[in-house]
Structures are given as structure tokens and as C-alpha cells.
Amino acid sequence: MLSRRLFTSRRVFSTLNSVRDSDVAHFAKILSPSSVLSTLPPVSTPRDELDIYNTDWMGKYRGKSTTVLKPKSTQEVSEIVSWCHDKHIPIVPQGGNTGLVGGSVPLKDEVILSLSNMSNVRSFDPVSGILVADAGCILQSLTDYVAPYDHIMPLDLGAKGSCQIGGNVSTNAGGLRLLRYGSLHGSVLGLEVVLPDGTILDQLTSLRKDNTGYDLKQLFIGAEGTLGVITGVSILTPPAPQASNNVILALPTFDNVVPLFKTVKRQLSEILSAFEFIDRTAYDLAVKHGQGRALSDEDVEGAQCFVLVETSGGRREHDEEKLANLLESLLEVDKPLINTGVLAQNPAQFSSLWALREGVTEAVSKEGKAYKYDISVPAATFKQVVDTTREHLRSKGLLHEDAVKHVLGYGHVGDGNLHLNIVAKGYTPEIQAALEPFVYEIVARHRGSVSAEHGIGAMKTHALPYSKTDVSIALMKRIKELFDPRGIMNPGKVLE
Amino acid sequence: MRPSPSRLLNILVPVKRAVDYAVKIRVNSSQTGVDLNVKHSMNPFDEIAVEEAVRLREKHKSSITSIQAFTIGPPKSVETLRTALAMGADSAVHVELPESAPAPEPLGVAKALRAWIEKQKEAGEGKGVDIVILGKQSIDDDLGQTGQMLAGLLGWGQATYASKVELDTEKKEAKVLREIDGGSEEVKVKLPLIVTTDLRLNEPRYASLPNIMKAKKKPVEKLKPEDLGVDLTPVMETLKVTEPPKRVGGGKVESVDELVAKLKEHGFTAV
Numbered sequence: 001m002l003s004r005r006l007f008t009s010r011r012v013f014s015t016l017n018s019v020r021d022s023d024v025a026h027f028a029k030i031l032s033p034s035s036v037l038s039t040l041p042p043v044s045t046p047r048d049e050l051d052i053y054n055t056d057w058m059g060k061y062r063g064k065s066t067t068v069l070k071p072k073s074t075q076e077v078s079e080i081v082s083w084c085h086d087k088h089i090p091i092v093p094q095g096g097n098t099g100l101v102g103g104s105v106p107l108k109d110e111v112i113l114s115l116s117n118m119s120n121v122r123s124f125d126p127v128s129g130i131l132v133a134d135a136g137c138i139l140q141s142l143t144d145y146v147a148p149y150d151h152i153m154p155l156d157l158g159a160k161g162s163c164q165i166g167g168n169v170s171t172n173a174g175g176l177r178l179l180r181y182g183s184l185h186g187s188v189l190g191l192e193v194v195l196p197d198g199t200i201l202d203q204l205t206s207l208r209k210d211n212t213g214y215d216l217k218q219l220f221i222g223a224e225g226t227l228g229v230i231t232g233v234s235i236l237t238p239p240a241p242q243a244s245n246n247v248i249l250a251l252p253t254f255d256n257v258v259p260l261f262k263t264v265k266r267q268l269s270e271i272l273s274a275f276e277f278i279d280r281t282a283y284d285l286a287v288k289h290g291q292g293r294a295l296s297d298e299d300v301e302g303a304q305c306f307v308l309v310e311t312s313g314g315r316r317e318h319d320e321e322k323l324a325n326l327l328e329s330l331l332e333v334d335k336p337l338i339n340t341g342v343l344a345q346n347p348a349q350f351s352s353l354w355a356l357r358e359g360v361t362e363a364v365s366k367e368g369k370a371y372k373y374d375i376s377v378p379a380a381t382f383k384q385v386v387d388t389t390r391e392h393l394r395s396k397g398l399l400h401e402d403a404v405k406h407v408l409g410y411g412h413v414g415d416g417n418l419h420l421n422i423v424a425k426g427y428t429p430e431i432q433a434a435l436e437p438f439v440y441e442i443v444a445r446h447r448g449s450v451s452a453e454h455g456i457g458a459m460k461t462h463a464l465p466y467s468k469t470d471v472s473i474a475l476m477k478r479i480k481e482l483f484d485p486r487g488i489m490n491p492g493k494v495l496e
Numbered sequence: 497m498r499p500s501p502s503r504l505l506n507i508l509v510p511v512k513r514a515v516d517y518a519v520k521i522r523v524n525s526s527q528t529g530v531d532l533n534v535k536h537s538m539n540p541f542d543e544i545a546v547e548e549a550v551r552l553r554e555k556h557k558s559s560i561t562s563i564q565a566f567t568i569g570p571p572k573s574v575e576t577l578r579t580a581l582a583m584g585a586d587s588a589v590h591v592e593l594p595e596s597a598p599a600p601e602p603l604g605v606a607k608a609l610r611a612w613i614e615k616q617k618e619a620g621e622g623k624g625v626d627i628v629i630l631g632k633q634s635i636d637d638d639l640g641q642t643g644q645m646l647a648g649l650l651g652w653g654q655a656t657y658a659s660k661v662e663l664d665t666e667k668k669e670a671k672v673l674r675e676i677d678g679g680s681e682e683v684k685v686k687l688p689l690i691v692t693t694d695l696r697l698n699e700p701r702y703a704s705l706p707n708i709m710k711a712k713k714k715p716v717e718k719l720k721p722e723d724l725g726v727d728l729t730p731v732m733e734t735l736k737v738t739e740p741p742k743r744v745g746g747g748k749v750e751s752v753d754e755l756v757a758k759l760k761e762h763g764f765t766a767v
Contacts, residue, residue, distance in 0.1 A: 243535075247705075299704050316535075327705050342702035345579045346537035347518035349702060 063106030082198025095167025101457025135166025172222030174453030192232030241312030250303035274310035291359020541631025550584035581711035582703035606645035
């Protein structure tokens with residue numbers, strides 16, 4: 001597989017050039033000194049200062065870029081891209097570099113175009129809730145920006161303190177609020193994009209309704225920077241809920257998850273804002289690594305999995321009554337779907353319960369090296385997928401302390417999105433070979449997606465055929481060719 | 497040996513409904529106090545007190561007959577009592593104040609508690625309160641006096657700022673580790689006793705769903721201040737509440753000379 005990747009990258013890079021001293025000199029001329037980092041003269045930055053840009057946060061992907069550019073305006077981005085277009089120099093756009101599939105780090109020595117210096121809010125309309133911001137704005141800072149106006153961002157994810165809105169849109173990030181507010185394909189109203197030849201495409205409209213032909217912006221949402229560089233985003237922010245609450249329910253068997261989801265959806269209706277699934281292994285790991293206060297032993301006894309339900313609404317008394325009625329009906333039926341559960345009594349407990357779910361990612365990385373599969377499959381098959389994978393690894397003799405330590409699943413039941421994690425002592429070719437294409441074949445059998453919300457990046461280009469037909473992939477390639485005939489935008493990502 | 501009836505203990509846990517600590521408080525427009533139209537929950541130190549009472553019973557089982565939660569406040573304070581009941585208290589008392597009534601002060605609260613405790617004593621054998629566990633302070637007014645005043649009024653022993661409580665039900669005494677400046681102090685106190693809780697005493701539990709359901713059926717006795725013969729009208733008058741001045745951001749200077757010039761400009765001179 002490694003050799004196949006090498007071959008791929010050799011092919012996509014064959015017509016592209018490395019950055020030369022003369023290019024750096026040009027960048028230094030058009031950008032301010034603090035915007036250019038390069039190991040090449042005349043700038044000559046020490047190599048280690050580029051490490052954080054060349055490496056993803058998990059330390060799984062490592063590029064060899066010599067040059068990082070941090071433009072401060074769309075105009076500067078346009079000038080950089082235009083120069084690279086002329087010189088056939090490949091570009092990797094980079095936001096907060098929090099991706100999980102190696103989409104934002106170079107495969108070779110591409111120019112890294114970091115949007116970090118473009119971090120201004122351009123406008124916010126508190127009546128419509130429409131926010132227009134530079135691509136480099138950090139998600140959390142946008143959340144803080146709209147909070148005084150009683151609005152929230154339509155997406156929320158674990159990396160909110162570092163990830164940038166441009167990256168969120170480029171990867172079509174999902175996250176914890178998708179169940180309630182839908183995907184970015186719906187909430188993004190307009191984009192400003194620098195096309196691969198340096199042209200600025202201004203589609204930064206703030207219209208809720210605009211049926212005027214092809215909706216071009218949709219192509220850039222989830223394109224992972226292969227069709228252009230997103231520099232500005234217009235996004236619809238929903239009004240902030242006035243009251244939130246959450247509860248963790250302990251289930252005796254996984255079979256109850258789907259019936260429980262149906263019941264909860266029916267009874268909570270419009271105030272349901274999250275329905276998250278955590279299997280027992282994931283819960284135990286989160287507790288082991290201190291993510292949130294654990295439930296009492298008595299409460300977790302005999303639980304095969306857990307579900308976190310969150311409500312958000314406009315009136316606390318109304319929401320609490322609904323939630324209380326739901327919980328009562330869950331406990332008082334003849335054959336309860338749940339063993340027990342805990343209800344947050346104050347904001348501190350609310351955060352603590354969320355930490356048990358959100359902290360799984362961190363707990364997994366503390367436990368060992370993780371193979372992460374972010375897949376869409378029918379919610380009813382979540383456990384089966386996890387169990388099948390575990391048994392497969394056991395049959396290959398890989399399920400022991402020195403190879404694979406845990407196979408676990410958690411994720412968004414409401415969205416049919418399972419995070420299948422395999423925690424190993426280290427990354428090895430044997431484990432890799434046992435998992436791929438095995439996992440992708442399971443996904444294909446369920447007509448699922450090999451990447452529900454993490455994207456394709458460099459990690460899953462070869463797996464695309466498990467989710468997309470040949471006709472689709474051929475059309476995707478033609479679109480790429482149309483936008484970027486020279487292939488300079490994030491080469492080797494999404495498409496091979 | 498079975499404990500004789502006289503050794504059975506009753507615990508009283510006074511709790512207060514306060515603005516939740518996670519809420520960013522704002523001064524109200526009339527500058528008479530803070531905006532109260534925000535999320536409230538049980539004062540965190542009182543939550544620790546409830547947890548401690550429940551843990552004592554888990555440890556000493558039937559030697560502890562009852563845990564009663566007690567609160568003074570507007571109608572919504574009953575939610576705070578329900579939380580205490582869901583955590584493991586058996587019954588609750590709500591001294592109800594009108595929605596618009598000013599918050600009572602520590603002395604008033606201590607007097608109300610004394611009245612309730614005396615009433616319990618009169619109620620008969622085995623009803624008297626033996627231990628009062630309450631927060632060292634409430635996070636809204638930060639006065640931190642109620643426990644001490646109550647001990648003074650009753651003439652009981654007190655162990656304040658507790659970080660560990662060991663109860664000896666046979667000897668009717670408690671060993672309490674207290675948080676003091678630069679370390680801790682261990683005291684031995686005879687019952688009846690007042691304990692005020694500090695942050696490190698324990699970590700309160702979640703309320704489990706079955707316990708929340710059970711709590712709905714536990715008795716809550718409703719009283720008025722007059723029933724206890726106390727007047728909770730504050731003796732202090734709040735004249736004005738203002739927010740601290742907003743912090744203004746600093747600036748960068750290019751050189752030492754510029755720094756010196758700026759300092760002089762703002763009235764700083766060499767001594």
C-alpha cells in the first residue's frame with residue numbers, strides 16, 4: 001500500500017515544481033515579513049519552526065514543506081495562488097490543522113498556505129443571524145463573538161478551540177450539533193474563494209433563498225481545498241437556546257439503542273439536540289483517563305452501552321417537564337429500555353457528562369495509537385460493526401496487549417455516524433493490513449460512507465470506490481480538472 | 497450489639513439556592529443587585545454537605561436515622577430540595593419566602609435553624625438533630641457566617657472548613673480535619689455538632705434517575721418564617737452595586753526609551 005501511495009504521489013507531482021529561492025524572494029516582496037516562513041534564502045527560517053505546519057496533530061502525517069505563507073487578506077491569497085499557478089507550484093491550504101485524515105499537511109514539499117492571519121469577523125446581523133467572517137477565524141472565537149447577541153454557531157466539535165471556520169467548511173465538518181442544525185451544506189450561505197489561477201470568486205451573499213442556477217459554493221464545501229482556497233464564509237447562526245440539559249442513560253443491551261432513539265425523538269421532539277452513543281469500552285477508557293466524573297459503580301453495573309441525550313430549548317420549565325416525563329416513562333414501563341441513568345443537576349454536571357462523551361477522543365490517544373474510522377452505517381449495525389472488527393482482529397491473532405488493545409465504538413446515532421476506533425500499542429503494517437480494506441468492505445456492504453465527517457484527505461483516497469461509484473468518481477475528476485487543470489491545489493488529496 | 501435507640505443520629509443539612517457558579521453575573525440596571533433571571537442551582541458547598549451526610553449514612557448505616565434538608569427561599573427553592581432528596585436526603589423543610597422578598601442574612605438564617613432544631617427536640621425522643629452539616633459559605637453573598645452563628649446560638653461545638661469527617665457513633669463524637677492557612681488541623685468535637693464544609697471534603701455524586709423519581713415522592717414540609725417565630729427582614733441595606741472597572745488592554749512599545757516616556761506620561765517617575 002505504501003508503494004501505491006508513493007506511485008500516486010509521483011504521478012500527481014510529476015508536473016509540479018518545488019519552491020525555489022526566487023519564489024521565496026517574490027513572496028517576501030508581496031507579503032509582510034511576519035507572513036513568510038521559509039527554510040530557503042533570503043528568509044532562512046530554522047527548520048523546526050515549520051514543524052507544526054508540516055505535521056498533523058496526531059503525528060501521523062509528516063510533510064517536507066520548505067515554505068509557509070500566512071497572508072493577511074484575500075488579495076494576498078490571490079497573489080500567492082496566481083504566482084504558484086504560473087510557476088506550477090503546489091499549495092496545501094491549512095486552517096487549524098486539526099484534521100484526522102492528513103488533508104491539511106503536505107504530502108511532499110508543497111507551499112503551506114495558512115489562513116491563521118485572516119481572523120476578522122467581517123459583519124454580523126443580529127436580526128437574521130448571518131455572520132460573515134474570514135476563513136481563519138477560530139470556531140470558538142466565533143461562538144464567543146455571537147454569544148452576546150444570543151446566537152450560537154450551527155456546529156460544535158471537540159477541536160473548537162483550534163479549528164478554523166474555513167477548514168470546517170472545506171471539510172464539511174459535522175460535529176455535535178448536526179442533529180439539530182443540519183450540515184454546513186445548509187447553513188453556509190455564501191463563500192469567497194480564491195480559485196486555482198488566483199481569480200477571486202465572490203459568492204459571499206447573505207441570502208437565505210437564491211435559486212439562480214448552479215449552486216457553485218456547494219462544490220467547495222467538503223472539497224478539502226482541492227478546488228480553491230476558501231477565504232471568507234457567510235454562515236447562518238441559529239438563536240442560542242435559553243436552556244440546556246443532558247442525561248446519560250445506561251442501557252442493558254445495544255439492541256435498545258434504536259428503539260430508545262425513536263422514543264426519545266418522539267417525546268422530546270423539537271428540544272432534542274444530541275443523541276450520542278458510547279459503548280462500554282469507550283466509556284471505560286474515558287473514565288480511566290479522567291474525562292469527566294464517572295457514574296457510580298451501581299449505575300454502570302450491567303450496562304453494555306450508554307447514550308447521552310441533550311435538550312436545548314427556549315423555556316427551561318417546558319423542557320424540564322418534557323425531559324422528566326420522558327425519563328419517567330422510560331423507567332416505569334414493564335420492560336424498560338434503560339437500566340438507569342443520571343440527570344445533570346447543574347451546569348458543572350452538564351459539562352462533566354459531556355466530557356465523558358467528548359473526552360473519548362483524548363482518552364483514546366492517551367491509551368495508545370489509534371486507527372480511526374469515521375463511517376456512516378445504519379445505527380442498528382453499530383455494535384455489529386465494532387464486534388465484527390474485533391473478532392476479525394482476534395482471528396488474525398492481533399488482539400492482545402502488544403498489538404490491538406481495544407476496539408471501541410462511539411458516535412452520533414441521530415446521524416448514523418459511527419466512530420470505530422482501534423487502539424493499538426503502535427502503528428504496524430500487520431494491523432493496517434487486517435483493517436483495510438476489511439472495514440471499508442463492511443461499510444460498502446451497508447451502502448455506508450467511508451468518511452462520514454472527517455473527509456478523505458490523504459488517508460482515504462484509495463477507499464473512495466467503497467462509497468462512490470465509478471461514474472461519480474469520473475465526474476469528480478472532471479470537476480477537479482475544470483477548476484484546477486494544473487493540479488496545484490492540495491495534490492494527492494480526495495482524488496488519487 | 498445492637499445500637500440502643502439513644503445512639504441513633506439525625507442529620508440536618510441546610511441548603512441554599514444560588515446563582516450557578518458557571519453563570520457570568522451581571523449587575524441589574526437599577527444597581528440594587530445582580531440579574532437573578534439566570535440559571536440557579538444548589539450552592540456548591542451545600543452540595544458537598546448533602547454528599548457528606550449521605551456518605552456518613554452509607555458508612556454508618558442504621559446508626560443514622562434521618563437526613564433532612566432545609567432551605568429558606570422563594571417557591572423555586574423547592575427544586576434545590578428535590579436535588580438534595582435525589583442525592584439521598586429523606587425529607588425536606590421549605591421555609592417559603594415571597595418571590596420578591598430580599599435574601600435573608602446569616603443571623604436570620606441561623607435563628608430560623610435554631611428554631612427548627614428546637615422544634616425537633618420538642619417533637620419527642622429520637623427526633624432531635626445531632627449534626628448540622630452546611631456549606632462554609634454560599635457563593636452568592638460570600639458571607640460565610642451562618643454555621644458559626646448557629647453554633648453560638650445553640651451553644652454547640654463547631655468544626656468549620658472541614659476536609660474530612662470521621663464520626664464515632666458509639667462515643668458520640670467526631671474527628672474533623674479542618675482547612676487552615678498553610679495546612680490542616682484535626683479537631684475532636686462532641687456531638688451535637690455543627691460542621692461547615694470546604695471544597696476538598698468530597699465530590700458530590702450525580703443524581704440517578706431512580707433516585708430522582710423517588711425524590712418526587714419524599715415529603716417536603718412547607719413553613720412560613722412566622723411558624724418558626726423569626727423575622728427574616730435584613731438588617732443591612734444595600735446602597736449600590738456596581739461592576740468592577742473593565743480591564744483595558746495593554747500596548748506594545750518598541751524601545752526602552754519609549755517605555756520610559758510612556759511611564760512618565762502616565763505619571764510614574766523615578767523615586
